[in-house]
Amino acid sequence: MINTEKNSITSMQFIFIISGIQISVAVLSLPRKLAEAAGTDGLLALPLGYLLNLLCGYIIIMVMRKSSEKSLYDTLSKTMGAWVAKGFSLLLAFYFLHLMYDGLVRAILIVKTWLMPNTQGYVLMILLLFPAYKIALGGPRILGRYAELVTVISCWLPFVYLFTLKYAHWLNLLPLFKDGFLPVLTAVKATIYPSLGIIAVFILYPYLQKKEKAVSALVISNSITMSVYIFITTICFIYYSPHESTVFNDPIISILKTIEFRFIERIEIPFISFYLFVFSLVWIPCMYIASFCISQVFGLSDHRFPLRALVIVLAIGTFFYLPTYNQSDKIELWLARFGFCIEYILPSLLLVYLTLYKRFHRRAAS
Amino acid sequence: MIHAENEMDKPEQEDGILFNLDENLKIVRNLFSESPDLFIRTFTIKQTQEQAALLFIDGLSDQQAINNDVLRPLQVHTEDGKPGDELMMTVGHIIEESRWSQIEISLLHGSSVLLVDGRDKAYALGTGGWPQRAIEDPQMEASLKGAHQGFVETSGQNIAMIRRYIPNRELKMRRLIVGRRGQTNVTLLYLADVMNPELLRSMEERIQKIDVDVILNTGELSELIEDNPYSLFPQFVLTERPDSAASQILQGRCVVVVDRSPSVLVAPVSFYSFFQSIDDYSTRWSIATFLRLLRLFAFITAAFLPAFFIAVTSFHIEIIPLKLLLTLGESRGQVPFPPFVEAILMEITLEMLREAGVRLPAPVGQTVGIVGGIVLGQAVVQAGLISNVMVIVVAFTAISSFILPNYDMVAAVRLIRFILMILASLFGFVGIIIGLMTMIAHLLTLKSLGMPYGNPLAPVRFSDWKDTIVRAPLWLLNKRPTSTLAKQDTTQSNDKPEEGKP
Numbered sequence: 001m002i003n004t005e006k007n008s009i010t011s012m013q014f015i016f017i018i019s020g021i022q023i024s025v026a027v028l029s030l031p032r033k034l035a036e037a038a039g040t041d042g043l044l045a046l047p048l049g050y051l052l053n054l055l056c057g058y059i060i061i062m063v064m065r066k067s068s069e070k071s072l073y074d075t076l077s078k079t080m081g082a083w084v085a086k087g088f089s090l091l092l093a094f095y096f097l098h099l100m101y102d103g104l105v106r107a108i109l110i111v112k113t114w115l116m117p118n119t120q121g122y123v124l125m126i127l128l129l130f131p132a133y134k135i136a137l138g139g140p141r142i143l144g145r146y147a148e149l150v151t152v153i154s155c156w157l158p159f160v161y162l163f164t165l166k167y168a169h170w171l172n173l174l175p176l177f178k179d180g181f182l183p184v185l186t187a188v189k190a191t192i193y194p195s196l197g198i199i200a201v202f203i204l205y206p207y208l209q210k211k212e213k214a215v216s217a218l219v220i221s222n223s224i225t226m227s228v229y230i231f232i233t234t235i236c237f238i239y240y241s242p243h244e245s246t247v248f249n250d251p252i253i254s255i256l257k258t259i260e261f262r263f264i265e266r267i268e269i270p271f272i273s274f275y276l277f278v279f280s281l282v283w284i285p286c287m288y289i290a291s292f293c294i295s296q297v298f299g300l301s302d303h304r305f306p307l308r309a310l311v312i313v314l315a316i317g318t319f320f321y322l323p324t325y326n327q328s329d330k331i332e333l334w335l336a337r338f339g340f341c342i343e344y345i346l347p348s349l350l351l352v353y354l355t356l357y358k359r360f361h362r363r364a365a366s
Numbered sequence: 367m368i369h370a371e372n373e374m375d376k377p378e379q380e381d382g383i384l385f386n387l388d389e390n391l392k393i394v395r396n397l398f399s400e401s402p403d404l405f406i407r408t409f410t411i412k413q414t415q416e417q418a419a420l421l422f423i424d425g426l427s428d429q430q431a432i433n434n435d436v437l438r439p440l441q442v443h444t445e446d447g448k449p450g451d452e453l454m455m456t457v458g459h460i461i462e463e464s465r466w467s468q469i470e471i472s473l474l475h476g477s478s479v480l481l482v483d484g485r486d487k488a489y490a491l492g493t494g495g496w497p498q499r500a501i502e503d504p505q506m507e508a509s510l511k512g513a514h515q516g517f518v519e520t521s522g523q524n525i526a527m528i529r530r531y532i533p534n535r536e537l538k539m540r541r542l543i544v545g546r547r548g549q550t551n552v553t554l555l556y557l558a559d560v561m562n563p564e565l566l567r568s569m570e571e572r573i574q575k576i577d578v579d580v581i582l583n584t585g586e587l588s589e590l591i592e593d594n595p596y597s598l599f600p601q602f603v604l605t606e607r608p609d610s611a612a613s614q615i616l617q618g619r620c621v622v623v624v625d626r627s628p629s630v631l632v633a634p635v636s637f638y639s640f641f642q643s644i645d646d647y648s649t650r651w652s653i654a655t656f657l658r659l660l661r662l663f664a665f666i667t668a669a670f671l672p673a674f675f676i677a678v679t680s681f682h683i684e685i686i687p688l689k690l691l692l693t694l695g696e697s698r699g700q701v702p703f704p705p706f707v708e709a710i711l712m713e714i715t716l717e718m719l720r721e722a723g724v725r726l727p728a729p730v731g732q733t734v735g736i737v738g739g740i741v742l743g744q745a746v747v748q749a750g751l752i753s754n755v756m757v758i759v760v761a762f763t764a765i766s767s768f769i770l771p772n773y774d775m776v777a778a779v780r781l782i783r784f785i786l787m788i789l790a791s792l793f794g795f796v797g798i799i800i801g802l803m804t805m806i807a808h809l810l811t812l813k814s815l816g817m818p819y820g821n822p823l824a825p826v827r828f829s830d831w832k833d834t835i836v837r838a839p840l841w842l843l844n845k846r847p848t849s850t851l852a853k854q855d856t857t858q859s860n861d862k863p864e865e866g867k868p
Contacts, residue, residue, distance in 0.1 A: 012826060111796055115682075119793065127793065131803035138811050145810050145824035152823060266685045273795035280803065 006141075008209045013144025015221040017204065020147045020281025021099070021197030022225045025106040027278075028250040029332075030229060031236035033190040035245035038183035040173050040237045043230065045184050049191030050226040052344075057198050057218040059347045064205040064214070066354040071206045073296050079357050086297050092202065093293035095342045097310075099196060100286035102335050104128065104314070105328050107279040113325075114253065114272050121322035126315050132280065133311050136288040137304065140207040143285050150277045157278070158228070160267070161235050163259045168238040193332060194229060196339040197282070198222075199347070203289045249325070287311075381465050387417050387483035394421060394481075397470060404473070411482070412443040414451050422478035428495025431457070432478055436491055449484055459492025471549060496520075501527075504606035506773055511648040516606045521551055521625035524608070528555060528621065531612030536560070542573050544587070548580025551625040552587065555611075560618045562851040565815055569620055569633060584627040593813045598781050600774035601814040603632040603639050610644045618852030634815035636822070636849055638834040640775040641665070646837050654837040661769055662835070668766035668779045672709045673786035673798050675759045679705040681794030697753040706791035708752055712760040713787070715742055717780065720764075821849040 009017070034042025067075035077085035108124045116124070135146050177184065201218065208214055236251045239258075248254040256268035264270070291306035300306065323331060384390050391406065398404045407420045418440070422432060435456040444454060461477075463469050464487045469479050476494030501523070504516030517524045529537060540554040552573055556566055572591040581587050588602045589595055605611055606629050611621045614632045622631040632639075641661045646654040678686065679698065686694060701708060719738040723731050743761075746752045763783070770776045782805065789797035812819035822830035830847050832838035841860040846852040 010825065115796055116794065123793075124796070127796065127800045130800065131807040134804065134807035135810065142807075142810050145818070145820060146806070148826045149806060149810070149820070149824040152826065262687065263690070264685055265687045266682075269682050269685050270795060273799045276796070276799045277803065 007139045007207055009140050009144035009204065009207050010209055011213050011217045013141075013148055014204060014208055014214075014217050015224065016147035016151045017144055017281075017285055018197060018200060018218065018221040019224045019228075020150065020278075021200055021285055022195055022221075023228055024279050024282035025103050025110075026194035026196070026282075027229065027232055028106070028110070028252050030190070030194050031233045031251045032246055032248065033193075034187050034233060035237070035242070037187035037190050039178065039242050040245075041176065041178060041184050042187040042190065043173065043233050043237060044176065045187035045191055046226060046230050046233065048184070048188050049195060050222060052188065052191075053195045053198065053222050053226075054219060056344050056347065057201070057222060058215065059351055060198060060201045060343075061205075061214050061218060063347050063350045063354060064201065066351065066358065072202050075354070079354070089293040089296040091342070092199070093290045093297065095199070095338060096286040096290040096293065098331075098335055098338060100283045100290060101314075102328070102331050103279060103282035103286065105323050105331065107276060107283070108318075108322065109325055109328055110250065110253070110272060110279075111276070115269060122315065122318040125318040125322075128276075128280070128283075129311050129315060132284045132287055133307065135284050136291070136307055139288065139303075140204060143288055146284065147281060150281060154274070154277055157271075157274070158231060160259065160271070161232070161255070164235060164239050164255055167258065169241075170238055172238050172240075172242060173234070189336075191229075192340050192344075193336040195222075195225065196335070196343060199343045200285060200289055203292060381467060383464055383466065383469075383481070383486050383488055385484055385486050387419060387481060390481050391419055393466065397466065407437070409437070409441060411440050411453065413440065413445070413454055414447045414449045416449050416485075417483035419481045420478055421473060421481065422493070423473060423476070426474075426476040426496050427478050427493045431493040431495065436478065436480070436493065453480075453482075453489070455480075455489075455491065457491045457493065461490045461492075462487045463490050464488070475549075498523075507605065507607050507610070507643070507771065509607070509643065509645045512607065512644040513609045515608055517608060517611075517628045517630060519626050519628055521553055521623045524623050524628075524630065525553060525555065527608035528612050528615070528623075531609060532557070532615060537615070540570060542570070544573060544576050545578055545580040548578075548582075550581045552581075553623045553625075554620055555615060555623060556620040557615055557618070560616070560846070560852050560854050561620055562618065562853060565634060565817070565851065566620055568816055569622070573622070581624065582626070584622070584624045584629045584631050587622065587624055588631050593815070597808065597812055598778045599637070599809070599812060599819070600640070600772070600778065601633075601635070601812065601819065603635045603772065604629040604774065605632060606630075607644060613644065613647070616846075616857070618846045618850035634817040634850065636814065636817070636834075637809060637819055638822070640772040641770070642834075643771040647840070651837050651839045658835065658837055661771070664766040664769040665775075665779060668763055668770070668776075669782045670786060670798065670802075671763050671766070672713060672759055672783060673790035673801070675756070676705045676709055676787055677790040677794045677798055680791060694755060697755050700750045701753045701756075702751070704791075705756075706787065708756050709759070709787055710784075712746075712752055712756055713763075713783070716760055716764055817849055817851070822847075 031042075034045060036042075038045060064072065069075040069078060073085050073089055076088055104125065107128065108121055111124055112119065112121065135142055198218070201214070205211070205214060208217075232252060236245060236255060239255055240248070240251065245251060253268050253272060256271055257266070259267050261267065287307065287310065288303065291303040291310050294306040294310075295301075295303045298306075384393075387408075391408075394404075394406065401423075403424045405422055405424055409418060409420070410416070411418050420432070420436060439454045439456055459477075461472070463472065463479070469488055469490065472490035473479055476496055477490040478493045480489040480491060482488075498520060499518060501515050501518055503514045507516075515527060517527065525539070534557070536558045538556060538558045542552045542554065544550045544552045554566070554569060554573070569591075573587070576587070576590050578586075578590070581590075584604055588600075588604060592601045594601065603614070605614075611630050611632065615621055619632055619634060622633070624630070641658060643657075646658065649657075679694070683691070698705075703711070715738075719734060719742075722734045726734060743757055747754050747757055767776050767779055770779065782801075786798060786801045789801045791797075793800065806824075809820050810818075810824050818825060821827060822834055827848050829845060830849060833843050833847065839862075841858075841862050844856060844858045844860065846855045846857055848855075
């Protein structure tokens with residue numbers, strides 16, 4: 001059904017797509033959420049979250065290895081029946097629509113607050129959808145190239161944050177485990193939302209050129225994500241005092257206010273505009289995956305029609321309704337729960353089912 | 367009338383040449399009616415005592431060659447022969463033709479045709495000699511250290527110039543004829559043991575698919591075989607330099623030489639091919655790397671600087687530090703237009719000046735410079751219509767676009783600049799970023815002969831970076847670019863030259 005030959009992606013592209021979906025908008029509020037849960041100890045929750053993600057990523061890859069057919073959809077329709085497979089695709093489509101909508105709304109809200117308060121939300125939406133449509137139309141290969149290119153052109157971003165080190169108070173981080181181990185464990189919950197996106201492997205795995213390297217690719221992509229998070233969170237925690245960290249909505253952007261060069265003031269303005277590239281790494285792949293899943297549900301030959309419909313609905317929908325910041329926070333909250341079920345629980349269930357199915361099937365056959 | 371009817375009845379038989387010379391000449395006069403430039407010279411061949419006629423088109427054939435190498439040997443009595451003998455002519459290029467359609471083509475391409483009474487075949491003699499210009503320094507791509515030979519309008523000479531650089535029997539050619547009326551000779555040159563055969567076949571198929579009256583220029587050919595003709599970006603490199611063409615062939619690309627056009631087409635290429643110049647390889651690698659990065663920077667400023675200025679002055683005035691803001695305010699204070707109008711006015715003026723300079727003859731062209739530089743540059747600022755800063759921005763943009771070595775890419779940049787200016791005036795930085803994102807999306811999907819255009823940045827191929835974004839020392843460039851999918855990828859096994867010991 002799908003042509004994976006012409007659309008194959010390299011391991012590097014795979015890594016950057018996954019990391020891109022994870023980082024994009026989630027990085028903005030991560031330090032605040034960690035601080036809310038555990039103060040500066042929130043930093044310690046990140047490695048724990050990382051381990052959790054590795055485990056979950058491994059399970060997802062195992063599911064893909066176990067699935068004998070070309071794609072997971074085919075495997076499911078073979079083992080559980082066409083309707084279950086369609087239901088599964090629909091679920092994934094909903095999930096990725098959710099992820100995409102969250103990313104888009106976040107980006108629009110941030111642009112509206114910081115750059116263009118007078119511009120209508122739907123105008124920004126239409127602007128953002130323009131390149132997104134063009135890239136999502138191209139399929140995994142173009143997505144992969146886009147993710148790669150964006151990574152290359154935005155690798156200078158972290159270095160700008162080093163300028164804040166002038167005002168760093170390393171002592172903020174100490175002592176470790178100030179309130180014991182429990183707050184750290186609760187802070188792990190905050191790392192779930194920024195790690196969402198590994199599930200994209202379900203769709204992208206068939207396109208991967210070197211499938212035997214999938215595990216290491218996933219480890220690398222999770223490591224990239226985690227090191228970015230640790231870096232950013234450390235910067236925020238050593239800059240802001242422990243109580244201040246929870247005050248700012250998007251500490252990553254607010255922190256830029258302190259950086260000043262001779263030739264440019266308020267560096268956050270060009271920075272946020274450039275950040276749109278990083279933000280776009282969540283909604284563009286999700287847009288593709290969602291429309292691909294919808295095309296599977298309806299048995300369409302490619303994802304073009306769902307994608308077009310999606311773009312039009314988004315543009316018109318935003319004209320009537322755009323969530324506010326608080327509503328977007330709620331969306332995020334729901335997304336974290338939804339995502340936990342989809343990304344951490346569902347793959348394990350699938351793995352168990354597929355293993356059992358194989359065992360029974362083999363026994364039945366022999 | 368009878369003749370025409372006969373032709374209708376049995377066209378194949380009529381296409382052949384008859385034995386009778388008078389009949390043949392009648393057919394020729396019929397075919398070439400109202401063509402006073404067709405000359406028919408009838409004479410008797412001394413050698414065989416046969417009646418013969420020599421046909422040629424005045425101006426397309428070399429008079430000297432016809433007089434000395436054809437007419438003289440045939441009319442001077444040498445040894446006795448009988449009718450049907452091989453004729454004595456001192457011409458190298460003789461083809462026997464027996465069909466009128468072929469004779470017509472040979473005649474129109476400059477050959478002279480010898481018809482002999484009693485023979486049902488004609489001799490097309492390679493005495494072509496049409497108006498030609500001398501080989502000169504290529505104007506569009508001047509180089510400091512490279513060769514000073516540019517392509518001319520004759521494909522034979524152009525091919526010879528390329529062959530001088532690659533005297534190897536693996537340099538193969540495919541000759542195709544394009545155009546129903548023009549019958550343009552289009553030659554595909556490639557290295558048989560390097561060039562990827564699928565790309566070659568794709569190129570050949572594309573050229574064969576063309577069905578037009580005539581191709582006047584390589585540019586036309588390139589538009590007809592492009593992957594995406596709606597794109598702003600050129601997808602093939604057109605070069606006037608034999609050394610560039612040869613170097614591209616050696617990299618595993620193919621070159622299309624079009625007769626009557628002084629530029630050849632190179633495919634497949636990527637975005638970065640337009641930022642390379644042949645001088646990069648003859649200068650030291652450090653300066654070549656610097657120049658390549660400078661060109662990339664120039665591309666960015668040429669496309670983005672006016673848009674950036676508009677965005678800053680009309681949306682994000684707060685990012686300018688106070689001191690700079692004061693200077694800027696002083697300059698912009700009395701300007702009655704919004705920044706966008708100001709920028710568009712100046713940019714359009716610049717484009718007009720540039721276009722005026724291209725067409726005008728050199729002595730008049732100087733006036734354009736004076737009018738542009740002094741009258742517009744200075745007077746407009748003194749009159750308070752345009753700010754000083756805007757003039758600087760526009761001048762900087764112009765200089766940046768002059769740095770780019772390829773004209774087609776500069777043309778693309780000029781259009782992109784206007785689009786970005788409009789976007790910036792509507793949405794500030796967000797508009798610019800959206801424009802950039804759309805441009806990237808477009809570049810990602812664009813292809814040149816089916817190969818990704820964004821290579822080696824998207825898809826990332828680090829091994830190709832050393833001869834695109836930078837120019838590494840030559841001994842490191844031992845692989846052909848992966849973007850050409852060359853069959854043989856190693857070009858050399860040079861080591862770093864050893865330091866001389868005293």
